[in-house]
Amino acid sequence: MTSPQPHPPVTPQRLLDRLDDIGRRLARTPGALALLGLGSVGTDRHRLDEHSDLDFFVVVEDGAEPRFLEQLDWLEGAAPLAFSFANTADGRKALFEDGVYAEYAVFTVAALRSAAYPPARVVWRRPDAPEGLEVPARPLPRDGGDVAHQVSEALTNLLVGLHRDLRGERLAATRLVQVHAVDRVLRLAELAAEERGERGARQDAFAAERGVERAYPSLPLAAMVPGYDRNGPAARAVLDHVARHHREHVDPALRRAVEGLVAAVEEREAADAARATRSS
Structure with a gap:
């Protein structure tokens, strides 16, 4: 059995060249109108690095969508494919x-005009294609709710998640405590940045967690996301952070309820750790 041959490292220039190659292939394909680069190969090329991928839209004539989705x-033509699959009705994922x-x-x-997407970059456009395709006609959806709403969402995520942990539903609890509640913390950080006039901090309009380590380096992420068996400390870290920065929006009764559950979960986690130590 032969071992797989290593491929050359992916570089920012190779990604941009690949997208240009795709544009050249589309220019020779009937029915294609434009190629739009998104994200780090779009208008955010300052983020492009060796871990980036290609995100793009292909704009086609009416009725030509099946041809471009099913015939690759x-x-x-830009480079051989190793894998591809249709992940949505109008999109695919591919590995070269x-x-x-x-x-x-x-x-x-x-x-495209009815879709919400971030500003894009025109990589290639057929001369008779409409101009301005790179500018979205619809605004991106925003995560609704003010600071008080986000605080209450975070704490009720903790409340429900900790009850599920005590019931033995550890994975469900982990998602509520270390994912959904933390998402609310990220939104609170965004709202604070917006209030300071620092708009546009989010790296990915559809994924709040992208780039938060750079955007909000003071967030205690390691404490809030410590892992599957640490929902007690995780909830305590989220609660402490929210209470410290948004005390005026924290309902005292809700806080007491969460604190009581945190103590119960931490007690159960300590007992589990002690049993594991005795049995080893």
């Missing part, structure tokens, strides 16, 4: 043989 000659990874969607002009 225009994509394989040389390690470049791509996620893309295919839209008609009308469908």
Whole structure:
């Protein structure tokens, strides 16, 4: 059995070149109108590094969507594919043989105009294609709710999550305590940044967790996300952080309820650790 051959490292320039190659292939493919780069290969190229992938939209003539979703000659013409699958009705994920990874969607002009997406970069456009495709017609959805709303969401996530932990539903608890409640903490950090006039801090409009280590380095993320068997300390870290920064929005009765559950979960975790030590 032969071992897989290593491929050259993915570099920012190779990613940009690949996208340009895809644009050239589309230019020779009937039905294609434009290629739009998104994210780090779009308008945020300052973020492009060796861990980036290709995110793009292919804009096509009316009725041409199936041809570009089902026949991948225009994509394989840029470089051989190792894997591809349809992950949505209008999009695919693909891995090239040389390690470049791509996620893309295919839209008609009308469908693109009805979609919400961040500002894009025109990589290629057919001369008769409409101008301004890179500018979204619809605003991106925002995570609704003011500071008081986010605080209450975070603490009720803790409340329900800790009850599930005590019931033995550890995974469900971990998601509520270390994912959903932490998402509310990230939104609170965004709201604070917006109040300071620091708009546009979010790296990815659809994923609040992207780039938070750089955007909010003071967040105690390691304490709030310590792992599957540490929901007690995780909940305590989230509660302490929220209470310290947003005390005026923390309901005292809700805080007491969460504190009592944290103590119960930490007691159970300590007992589990003691049993594991005795049995080892």
